Amino acid sequence: MTTAEVTSPRPLACSRLSLEADEDLSGTASTVAGYLVLEHGGPWGTKVLRDAPFSDPDGTAVPLGAHLSTTLGPLGVTTLLARRPGARHGIPRRPTVMLVAFDGAAAHGARTTVGAVSRLFGWKLPALLAGLRSGVVPEGWEPLETQYLVCAHARRDACCGELGRPLVTALAALDQEHVWEVSHVGGHRFAPNTLVLPEGLVYGRLPATRGRELVDAHAAGRLLPGALRGRAGLTGPAQAAEIAVRQAAGEDRADQVRLLGADEDGARTSTRWSVAGRTWRAEVETLPGQGEPRPSSCGKAPEPPSPRHLVREVAPE
CATH class of the missing domain: 3.40.30.10 (Glutaredoxin)
Known part of the structure; x- marks a missing residue:
């Protein structure tokens, strides 16, 4: 090299x-307690939770960035936006969501898809993360592959x-x-x-x-x-x-x-x-x-x- x-x-x-x-x-x-990764084709802006636009399939704007920042920030969990290489701007109709929780060197992850990003408002994210740390994959999710x-x-x-x-x-x-x-x-x-x-x-x-x-x-x-x-x-x-x-x-x-x-x-x-x-x-x-x-x-x-x-x-x- x-x-x-x-x-x-x-x-x-x-x-x-x-x-x-x-x-x-x-x-x-970076030392973090976990990650939430949401599929989002962009644009992302400079700071994604502040600048990226979030909306449901019907075009309704969703203040998801502020919600995730308020909910996950105090837990030490970082939110990332991810897209497939070459993906078009916008949020796919069924975006992938990945959740990873760390307990020291141990890591547990799960993934799912959602029909609308507003669904995340109803998730009890602290409980989901705690469950993952104990090795429990949430119902309706699947274990996260590499x-x-x-x-x-x-x-x-x-x-x-x-x-x-x-x-x-x-x-x-x-x-x-x-x-x-x-x-x-x-x-x-x-x-x-x-x-x-x-x-x-x-x-x-x-x-x-x-x-x-x-x-x-x-x-x-x-x-x-x-x-x-x-x-x-x-x-x-x-x-x-x-x-x-x-x-x-x-x-x-x-x-x-x-x-x-x-x-x-x-x-x-x-x-x-x-x-x-x-x-x-x-x-x-x-x-x-x-x-x-x-x-x-x-x-x-x-x-x-x-x-x-x-x-x-x-x-x-």
């Missing part, structure tokens, strides 16, 4: 500046549209049924970003030429640790610890690494992991970001770099 494959040609592109500063991917995924959501939200950040669309096109040619363009998932500067659900795994700087590698790995129950930003259900230090443990143990099987516990003491985080039946530990220190101020998103003013998570020690017990 060459730098040119994952870098914008624009000199001040946020992804280029991040890569030139050698900013580490590890531990940079989905690949590539951020191609150009209105939010130019790098995401510029670098995300070639990747989503490549992935759709391999597995059209499970591939989506998705709104902002966090971390424009690591574009192209791919969120894999229901696990909540976030990959960054993954060029279109590695699309086959990603799909083949997940089809075989494996991950790509070298391109992994982190697992969205974990804190940044725990994300970095998991990646370090996997690399040290040479373990890329998805189901063979499990978080046993994490203790934070100021800037230090101590973690313990089960790796293929053996216990490992990893010590992580969170430090200020390195380098000169730079924009975290295209068009933004330069700002101090984000904190970084340095793995001080990783070893089996």
Whole structure:
């Protein structure tokens, strides 16, 4: 993989500046409690819950964005809009809805379709999420198979549209049924970003030429640790610890690494992991970001770099 494959040609592109500063991917995924993903062909605007138009099939406008923001925001659940590559603007007649809930490293997801987006007003979303965390798929839903959501939200950040669309096109040619363009998932500067659900795994700087590698790995129950930003259900230090443990143990099987516990003491985080039946530990220190101020998103003013998570020690017990 060459730098040119994952870098914008624009000199001040946020992804280029991040890569030139050698900013580490590890531990940079957004920490969330879950996702609600709603199929919506666009337009999305800059902030989807504020700007995207929502309406029922009869054309009636629905204030769904404000409702989801008020209901899910306090729960730490992020709403994403998703569309099939090449989809026309507007909401399909029976849009897909995906719901994912995290409980630490454990993830549970389900999907359904609705005849009108106004139906979501009647859903008891906190109860649905709680049920999912306990492993209960809601009645009328089905378990969520592996989905690949590539951020191609150009209105939010130019790098995401510029670098995300070639990747989503490549992935759709391999597995059209499970591939989506998705709104902002966090971390424009690591574009192209791919969120894999229901696990909540976030990959960054993954060029279109590695699309086959990603799909083949997940089809075989494996991950790509070298391109992994982190697992969205974990804190940044725990994300970095998991990646370090996997690399040290040479373990890329998805189901063979499990978080046993994490203790934070100021800037230090101590973690313990089960790796293929053996216990490992990893010590992580969170430090200020390195380098000169730079924009975290295209068009933004330069700002101090984000904190970084340095793995001080990783070893089996």
